[in-house]
Amino acid sequence: MGNLYAAALGAAVNLPDLGLEMLGCVKEEHRKQADEWVQAGLFRASVAMISSRIYIQVRVEAGDDVCTVTIRDKHTQVEEIKLNEEILCWNKIAEDALEAEGEVVPFSGPHIHDYSFQDILTYAETVPVEEMLFMRSAYEMNLELFHLGLSSKRTTFAPSLYQQNGCEVISDNDRATAQLLCNGAIEARVIGLEKPAMSIAGSGAHGIICTMPLYAVQQVRQYSEETLLRATAISYLVTQYIKEYSGRLSAFCGCGIASGTAMACAMAWMRGASFEQIVLVVNNMASGITGMICDGGNQGCTMKGIVAVDAAFRAVEFALLHVGVDARHGINGVTPEETFRQMGLIASPGMEATEKTIVEIMENKK
Template sequence: MAAEQLVKDGKIAVKMSEITSRIFIEACVKTTGGEAMVQIRDAHTNIVRIEANGEVILEKEEASVEDGHEERPLIHNYTLKQIYEYAKEVPAEEIEFIKAAYEMNYALFEEGIQNPRTTYARYLLEKNGGKIISDDELKTASLLCNAAIEARVIGLDRPAMSITGSGAHGIIATMPLYGVCKIRGLSDETLYRATALSYLICMYIKEYSGKLSAFCGCGIAAGTGMACALVFLHGGDEHAMARTINNMSSSITGMICHGGNKGCTMKGVVAVNAAFQSADFAMHEIFIDDIHGINGFTPEDTMRHMGEIASPGMIGTEKTIVDILQEKSE
C-alpha cells in the first residue's frame, strides 16, 4: 500500500506531544508544492487551526476557562434517579433515533459472524449453539456484542454507531440489550428506553475520565451503563442501579486500554460478564457497600471516582503503556 511505502521510505515521522486525557493532534505535510498544518483538540472532529504555507486559514478560540475551572458538563447536573426517571418517561418519539444505532451495529455484527477473518465471533456463535438468539441471555449478549467489536477492531468494512466518540463504547452500550429484549420478547420502545439509560450512564462516567485515558472506557463506562440498563430491563429501580454501579466500580475499574486492537474483543467479553453478574447480584441486594474502596456514598460520587481513577489517576500508567508500545515499534 502507498501509506506503508511512505513509512518504509522514512517520509513519515510520529512524535508524542504529552500524556493527557485531552485529545491533541498536530499533522504537518511538506511537499514540493508547499506545506500545511492542521490541529485537532479536545474532540475527534474539532479542528482548531489550519495553516497553509505559513498563512493561517482557520483559527478557533478555545472555550474560556475562568479561575482555572472548566464548565461543568451538562450530564453532571443530573442524578442517577433523574436519569432513570428520564429513561422511563421521555416521549417515545424523542428516542426513536436510537433505532439507527441497532441497525448499524447489527450489520457490523453480521459481518463479524460471516467473515472468515474473525475468530472470537465464530467461536462465540458456536458456544451459543450456532444460534444468534438462544435461550441463554449471557451467551447471546456476549455473541452480539463481541462479534461486532471484533469486526470493528480488525477493520472489516462496516461502521459502528459510536457514543462518546468510540465505536466499541457504542457497541457495548447497545448490543447486549438487544439480545435480552429479543429473548424476553420486549418491545422496541423498551429497548430504546434501556439504551437511553445505558448511553447516559456511559456519558456520565466518560465526562470524568476524559476522551483519552489509560483505562478501558468501553468496559468500564459503557459496561456500567449497560449493566444499569440490564437492571432496567429486569424491572429494577435506581436503588438497584446504584448497587450495580458499586459492583462494577469494585470489579473492573482499572482495566487498562492500550489502543484499539483485537484485545478490545476480550475486554468486551469481560465487560459483558461483569455487567450481567453485577446486575444479577444487585437485583438480589448483593453488592459492595459504600465504605469499601473507591465506592462513594452516592452513585454519582461512585461514578465520579471511577472516572477519576482514569484521569488524573492513570496518567503514569498511560506513560508506561506508551513507552512499551514505542519500545515494540523500534
C-alpha cells in the first residue's frame, strides 16, 4: 500500500526536478487526490524480482498512449524512458564493464574496497577537521527529527525510552541516552513524521544509527566536537564499506548490521580502543547480529535499532576488556576487511531465498 500512495503522491505533486525531495512539498489537497486515485484502483504494484539491486519500472497509461520508465541501482537513476515502444531516453550503466576510449575495461568493484580498514581509521584520524564540519548538519537534522518524535502523540517507543533514561534527553547513562536519541529518531522516521533524516547509503535509518549513539556518548562523556566528527567519519565510511558488499536492498537489516557495526567501531575509537580492540568489535558484531532480517521500513525498525545499539555497547565493552569472538569462528574473517565482505555475502546472495519468503509473507497479509 505504501508504494501505491508514494506513486500517487508523486503524480499529484508533479515536481520531478525535486527528485525524492518532492514529497516535502505534499499538501493536504495532494493527499486527498492521491487517496482518491488509490481507492479508485488507478494504481497497482507488484514484485518484479527478488534482488539486492534496486529495480523499478513504472507504466502509465493515458488514452492510447503507454509510457514506461525504468529505474535501476539508485532510487533516482532513470535508465530508460519509453513512449509507445519508442525510446526517448537511454542511460544504460554497464553492469560488468566500463567503456573507456572504445575499450571494455573490467569493473573491479567499488573504489572504497581499494582501501583497508586501517586506511579508514587513519584517514578519520588525520583529515583536517575543517573538511569534516559539513557533518554537523547530520546531527542538526537528526536531532530535530528526534525532538519532533519525542513531542508527538503518535510515537510509542520514544516516550518509553525517555522514561528509561530518567525522563531526561541527556542523562549520565550513555547507553540509555543513545537508545533514546537513536531510536526515538528512527521511530519518528518510520511512522512518517514530517522532518527529514540525514541518510547514508540511501537510508535515513542507516544515517540515524551511524550518528545518534555517537552523539550520546560524546555528550555524556564530554568528548570534543572534533572527536565526534572523526568518529562520524569512521561510522559513515565503514557503513558504506559493508553496504557495497551487501547491496542497497537485501533481506538483512542493513541499519542494524552495517550501520550498527560501523557505529560500534566508531564508538570504540572514541573510547580510546586500539586497532586490535576495534577489530574485536567487528568480530563481536558480525557474530552477534548478522542474521537480523529486514521486513521493510516500519515500526519494527525501531526495535531493530534498539537491539543494534545494545549489541554495539556490549561489543565495545567486551573489546575494551580484550574479549571477542576469535577470527576462526563462524563468518569472521582473518582480517576485518574479510569479515565485512562475508557479512555482505550473508545478505547477497546468501539471503535471497529468505527475502522471497519475507515478501510472500507480507503479500499474504494484504
